[in-house]
Amino acid sequence: MTDKITAVKGMNDIVAPDSAHWEWLEARVREWFARYGYRNIRTPIVEPLALFVRGLGEVTDIVEKEMYAFEDRLNGEQLALRPEGTAGVVRAVVEHSLLYDGPKRLYYMGPMFRHERPQRGRYRQFHQIGVEALGLAGPEADAELIAMAADLWRELGLQDVTLEINTLGQPPERQAHRQALITYFEQHRDQLDADAQRRLYTNPLRILDTKNPAMQALVEGAPRLLDHLGSGSLAHFDTVRRLLDAMGIAYRVNPRLVRGLDYYHHTVFEFVTQSLGAQGTVCAGGRYDGLTAEVGGKSAPGVGWAMGVERVLELLKTQQRLPSVPVPDAYAIVPDAAAWPQVMPVLRVLRAAGVSVLMHASGPDGLGSMKSQFKKADASGARFALIFGGDELAAGQVAIKPLRAGADGTVGAQTTRPLARVADWASELRAPSTPRTAA
Structure with missing residues (x-):
């Protein structure tokens, strides 16, 4: 008897009736994005490896440990399965000169790939729905994108989703903060775990994102980026907050929110829930004004977010907000x-x-x-x-x-x-x- 072939660990089939819930969510989201004037873009699943090394950062967890990278055996090209959506969208915008006639508001849906330990809400093939606004530099674009997500949860009937925001400032300010972090953590080297030791000189900002309980007190005492920001960065963040306040959108400023990708600066944010255990981030994003230049284009501002489809559907299921499965007439x-x-x-x-x-x-x-x-x-x-x-x-x-x-x-x-x-x-x-x- 021939051995049965099964799916790759962490890469799941989506079958009926569950697939009906995916279709329902995708349809609702498409309708919602249309109200904001966003249009669909579809990029390849396979991209040049260099896109993610340059765009996400060589010392990020994704590039160092999680990315499915391989050599094309026919021509030797270094390729990767996309681990996230933003870099590919920005690459397409640059390649096709989409900003020649003004800003673009784009959205995407599709599978992403990261070699992680499969667990609830975290899989090796997972799906994201994301939005990217290219060519818009003002803080009002940040606030509108945050509002788009906050109001989408309301449209879907979701509860227990809270917003955390922070600012990462601009590259020179982050560099000054980076040096302050190195100096601080060098003084407490004996308290750093293996990950923190490895990141100390390559990406010390990521130490602030540690999930190690033994390091929480140390991280709380670390220098704050807010103390290194200039007037321009502070004004951008203050405007985002004022606009969120004007719209009645509740949030918490989390000075330790740094996100895991190097392309972010200025506003970053996460929508989190307590209903999904350890995998509590439902949607996250921020501003990435330098990414177009990193992939070889002319520098242009950008801001966006992505939500995890599996996590949103799990949250809808937990809160009994999924619709009934369609049946024939x-x-x-x-x-x-x-x-x-x-x-x-x-x-x-x-x-x-x-x-x-x-x-x-x-x-x-x-x-x-x-x-x-x-x-x-x-x-x-x-x-x-x-x-x-x-x-x-x-x-x-x-x-x-x-x-x-x-x-x-x-x-x-x-x-x-x-x-x-x-x-x-x-x-x-x-x-x-x-x-x-x-x-």
């Missing part, structure tokens, strides 16, 4: 295979009229009995069974049997309708707006 019961030439044209007309119909078809043992077909019709969750029996077809009709109780709590009587005028009665089968769940 009708199930077509066909006792005799000889009836297909009469049945299938009728089903085409019904579907063209907006009716969802699940057609019974032959299995390994044929069509099966009427009793077994009715069981499948009931299990499908359909409201009606369409019975294409011999007597009905001989009379030029189809029998319509209600399978669910109506608004009055009773199941209606079986009726017949003429096959010659399907379009006239098709609307009787269409579902009401309230979604239903299959049994």
